[in-house]
Amino acid sequence: MWIVAHYLPVSFFSLRPASATSSGGQTLLVPTPFAIKMALLSTLIRTRGLAEGERLFPALRDLPIALEPPEQAVVIKGFSKIRRELKDKSNPEKAARARLEKEYPFQPTIAYREYISYYGSLRLACEVAEGSPLAAVLPELLVGLNYLGKRGGFIQILQPPAQSAELPAGSFLLLTASRQEAFPMQGTLQVLDDCGPKLTFAQANIYTNERIVLNRDRVLRHVVLPYQRWRSSHSYSWYRRLPPP
Amino acid sequence: MANTAVSLSIAARMTLNMHSLNNEGGEGNQIQTRMVDIVGDDGLLHTVNAISGDMLKHVLMEHFYRRAREEGLSLCAGCQQFDANRINADSDFIKGAGDTGAALIDGLLQRCAMDDVGGILVTEGGRSVPRKSVCEFGWVVALPERVRTDSYFHVKYALERGPGAARKEESNEHKGANLGQSIFHRPASSGVYAVVCHVELSRVGYNDIAQRYAISAEERQRRTRVLLESLLYSFLEFNGAMRSTQLPHLLALEGFISTSDTATPAPLVSPLLGGSDEPQAYREQAEAIVRALNGTGPQHVRLQTFDTLAEFSQQMRSLIDSITPEAASA
Numbered sequence: 001m002w003i004v005a006h007y008l009p010v011s012f013f014s015l016r017p018a019s020a021t022s023s024g025g026q027t028l029l030v031p032t033p034f035a036i037k038m039a040l041l042s043t044l045i046r047t048r049g050l051a052e053g054e055r056l057f058p059a060l061r062d063l064p065i066a067l068e069p070p071e072q073a074v075v076i077k078g079f080s081k082i083r084r085e086l087k088d089k090s091n092p093e094k095a096a097r098a099r100l101e102k103e104y105p106f107q108p109t110i111a112y113r114e115y116i117s118y119y120g121s122l123r124l125a126c127e128v129a130e131g132s133p134l135a136a137v138l139p140e141l142l143v144g145l146n147y148l149g150k151r152g153g154f155i156q157i158l159q160p161p162a163q164s165a166e167l168p169a170g171s172f173l174l175l176t177a178s179r180q181e182a183f184p185m186q187g188t189l190q191v192l193d194d195c196g197p198k199l200t201f202a203q204a205n206i207y208t209n210e211r212i213v214l215n216r217d218r219v220l221r222h223v224v225l226p227y228q229r230w231r232s233s234h235s236y237s238w239y240r241r242l243p244p245p
Numbered sequence: 246m247a248n249t250a251v252s253l254s255i256a257a258r259m260t261l262n263m264h265s266l267n268n269e270g271g272e273g274n275q276i277q278t279r280m281v282d283i284v285g286d287d288g289l290l291h292t293v294n295a296i297s298g299d300m301l302k303h304v305l306m307e308h309f310y311r312r313a314r315e316e317g318l319s320l321c322a323g324c325q326q327f328d329a330n331r332i333n334a335d336s337d338f339i340k341g342a343g344d345t346g347a348a349l350i351d352g353l354l355q356r357c358a359m360d361d362v363g364g365i366l367v368t369e370g371g372r373s374v375p376r377k378s379v380c381e382f383g384w385v386v387a388l389p390e391r392v393r394t395d396s397y398f399h400v401k402y403a404l405e406r407g408p409g410a411a412r413k414e415e416s417n418e419h420k421g422a423n424l425g426q427s428i429f430h431r432p433a434s435s436g437v438y439a440v441v442c443h444v445e446l447s448r449v450g451y452n453d454i455a456q457r458y459a460i461s462a463e464e465r466q467r468r469t470r471v472l473l474e475s476l477l478y479s480f481l482e483f484n485g486a487m488r489s490t491q492l493p494h495l496l497a498l499e500g501f502i503s504t505s506d507t508a509t510p511a512p513l514v515s516p517l518l519g520g521s522d523e524p525q526a527y528r529e530q531a532e533a534i535v536r537a538l539n540g541t542g543p544q545h546v547r548l549q550t551f552d553t554l555a556e557f558s559q560q561m562r563s564l565i566d567s568i569t570p571e572a573a574s575a
């Protein structure tokens with residue numbers, strides 16, 4: 001059974017890929033399965049408490065997710081002022097000077113940032129088995145999602161999620177497919193992260209010291225998105241969604 | 246009348262004239278204002294002026310800082326100096342901070358209202374403990390076809406002219422004094438802008454690690470009140486760059502305020518929706534969403550519209566005087 005939620009993008013979306021550095025961060029064109037699952041987990045903990053979050057985490061981790069991205073996406077490129085941790089904090093002289101300048105432990109600098117302005121709505125579909133403990137909770141979690149990626153990247157659900165036996169018609173793309181499926185040649189390849197099958201709740205919890213090992217606990221999926229680059233300049237790249245095959 | 250809320254959202258169209266609140270940098274003597282490329286409601290690409298969400302967050306925190314001091318809210322040593330490093334600059338706190346993340350966040354919430362509301366990442370001592378901000382802002386983006394950006398010529402006029410002055414100027418140039426006459430170009434934009442923000446009222450004073458409140462209900466109420474007042478002031482006094490000579494003219498403000506008393510987030514719709522042709526479309530969409538979310542059951546999600554700055558101020562005042570922050574989880 002698929003639970004399908006329909007959202008309207010409200011503000012600019014931004015999500016840096018796993019390989020990005022703090023000073024030069026390109027954005028991915030769509031939210032990754034990892035980001036979506038962590039957003040759902042955050043909503044779950046906020047609404048039903050930590051114990052329920054831990055109980056339902058394995059089902060959430062293994063959740064198959066399909067996405068119908070918005071019709072158009074414009075990547076906005078620019079520079080922003082940020083605060084970055086002082087590089088040589090252990091040097092007492094440097095640290096003392098930074099304290100005097102109110103620049104300890106974070107100092108001001110600039111960084112390259114990309115944001116996406118979407119046109120059109122997006123749909124998220126999650127597949128749950130009839131007896132899954134998530135089946136009753138997931139609609140409530142999808143209603144509770146109000147941003148994806150970087151904070152301030154708001155989305156707004158249009159109505160309570162619908163249920164259907166099959167994935168609805170449209171331009172849905174299965175983000176969590178275990179093997180490569182047919183893809184449009186004009187599409188855009190992106191590397192999206194997802195939860196590995198052995199990822200534990202303690203590792204997903206950002207407040208513990210448990211480490212996440214890349215390619216084991218967090219796996220990278222090569223996905224061809226149905227987006228074709230239409231126009232581009234130094235300040236933007238404009239993508240349009242390809243028609244369904 | 247008591248009025249409980251878990252979250253609050255504001256979406257508005259704001260008419261700002263002759264402002265230069267957010268600039269991206271300078272090239273030579275030209276200041277580059279912030280421009281973004283978006284697809285408008287007509288499905289076409291437009292380049293429009295914008296103000297980043299970081300800027301709005303800074304504006305809010307500046308107002309919060311002033312109000313917190315007036316109200317005698319607890320502030321850490323860093324925030325008392327309006328230091329952007331916040332509690333990281335409070336060496337006494339950092340030295341005595343708890344061993345666990347939960348204990349550290351408890352201490353942070355009890356010590357400082359600004360770190361509570363604005364958030365911070367504590368990295369000292371090999372840690373990485375985040376406090377997520379309670380308020381979130383999207384980019385302020387101008388409506389395509391409803392904005393103009395231009396560059397204006399300015400001169401810094403030097404009184405002394407002639408060969409003697411030129412020689413003096415030349416010798417001063419070497420010292421970097423910059424005393425001579427110079428020309429420069431400054432941008433100014435006028436238009437209708439879309440603003441969106443969301444406040445998680447239930448998280449004021451809430452320890453996300455321990456999943457409980459670290460401060461009393463009275464203190465949460467005080468902080469919530471100051472936060473909402475600061476949010477109101479952020480619209481009344483829109484801080485930003487170049488205000489000493491280009492204070493913006495705020496001509497109009499219309500939009501909606503939504504609240505929710507459950508975990509369903511207070512709805513938010515971009516005021517860019519509808520473009521120039523359908524100026525009410527975003528409010529109609531928001532009203533339809535509220536009806537769909539509430540259904541025929543209890544009205545947990547509420548929405549009120551405003552058409553003027555005065556109406557917005559009255560509605561915010563009424564919320565400030567009546568609202569009680571609720572907890573999201575059981």
